[in-house]
Amino acid sequence: MTSLELRNISKGFKSGKVLEDISLSVKAGEIVVVFGPSGTGKTVLLRMIAGVHYPDTGSIAIDGEDVTDASPEARGVGMAFQNFALFPHFSTFENIASPLEARETPPAKLKEQVGAIARMLKIDHVLGHAPRELSNGQKQRTALARALVAQPKVLLLDDPLRNVDAKLRYEMRLELPRLLRTFNAAVIYVTQDYKEAMALGDHIAVLRNGRIEQWAAPGDVYREPISVDVARLFGDPTINLLPCKLEINGTGSVTLLGRRAPVSGAYAYAAGRDLIAGLRPEHVVVTETAAPDAIPFDLDAVMPVNVRSVLYLRGPKGEELLATVGETEAAKFGRGHRKVWVRFAPSDLLLFDAASGQRIAPQVH
């Protein structure tokens, strides 16, 4: 059952077009993450669903009912704002209760429902406090409770973890999917953190320049990004991008970093074009000793990041390359500045058209 359906939404402001031809549908109980760099219109999209902005063209339907022109109070959606937007002159209890109060819930039931959601989000001990007395985490939970309390069919979350500390963000990433599933709402979750997108989404819509550039399951966006830009947005450290050319002499091969790397014949249709090869840092194998197919590199620096370390490498012609290795392995390299050898499996390469940035997918005839 589709709970939320956007059809061909476009929106422009005086400064120019913000969103173009956005179509999206979310089923009940499904979490769709709208991911994109800042300024791509993610928040505008949410606000149009909430009824704060109206689309120039296109339609919005909630539960099969067209709400394109409905006012915000008539839509029955729940929304948590990035800046929390709590009512400063209301207590935490009154903040959470406001959607129930608008639905004229009897006082006893209202109290019970607010209590239940507050317990679920572990803020039942601060219900009497004013918003200014809450920590950021508690404010964020209050905003979430307010969005959830009336059990809306559509739940809009505008980067709700942006303004909370790292520990809480991590906890909430684990906790949110479970919590959201119990409410069986159609959830749209906006973020610009790819890890959050991958952790929470059933589907990810990558929004760039006002369009949905890719719509896929989280793993697929990472493994098979549709373009160089999407590949660059997904992944930390960012993907290595190297210019190359595809040649076909019997079997296919690309010349990369001065070496020939064989690639599948399924790429044959892109022969002769200028390409960009993408190589994820975790697919770069770095060794201390030479091997026949290894390319000599200078190791410039080693940066430990939690369990993995990032290696900064410089190739024979000054090509820059990032690689990640495990912590114990990284220890062998010390703090860097030495000669190392680099290998990669050609099958790990992602190929993109240099001009359009679009992915060159292997074509099986």
Next chain:
Amino acid sequence: MNQISTLERIIRGVLIALVLVFFLFPIFWILLMSFQNNDQILRIPPSLFFEPTLQNYLALLTGRLETTAGNLDIAFMRNLGNSLLLSTCSVLLSLALGVPAAYAFARYKFRLGENIAFTLLSFRFAPPLLVLLPLSLFFKHLHLTDTYIGLIWVYQLICLPLILWIVRGYFEDISPDIEHAYRISGHGWWKTFRKIAIPLARPGIAAAGLLAFIFAWNNFIFALILASASKQPVTVGALAFVTASGIQYGQIAAAIVLSVTPTLLLALYAQRYLVEGLSLGAVKG
């Protein structure tokens, strides 16, 4: 270090005392004058020690001014009542008109919006005499001369721009997201205006109302031209103390004390709102 801060404290104290004396001494002197008769006031050198008299206040309250040249009826209490009525009604009307208008100017961009807002503000630039001549002609035509309604209408020139511009700033400081959140919760725009916008802008509305009240209270020229004795406020009524037999300094002082009291009390009461500052930290950053 400690010595410097002690010295600093002394200098600061002296400077503050100087400023306070400069501003408060005239008020203190007026208060003293209001308990003296004309002879005591005019003696040279002036003295802080005298036998206080309530004659001035009595004269004001009973409305009979006894001078060496004879008795004179004055309508001071009536003037005071007029001032109270005119200022209160003007401010209430201005709030009723100005607060929704301020909200509209703060939240919605509409054609000629800025021009209208600026035109309203420009009423404060124009010297009152500029509009008085045409106004008095209009008022005669409309039979508004010497009516409370006419004066309250003209007082909007003073109160409305003030309230509009001060309150607009406060509305602009409220994050629109707070109002959006309330709308999305399921409340209509009118309820959102009453329950969210007005309470959050309350310090601004209180400050603007108070200022408008004081400006209206202190106005002199509109009432002088457009109203007769029975409708005139204290500012115009005080002219009655300049009599044929001399200037009644004692009564003038008592009249000033009485006419300052309402605005002073109002300021003391509203001070609470003025400092409250409702930036309650509900919105981050």
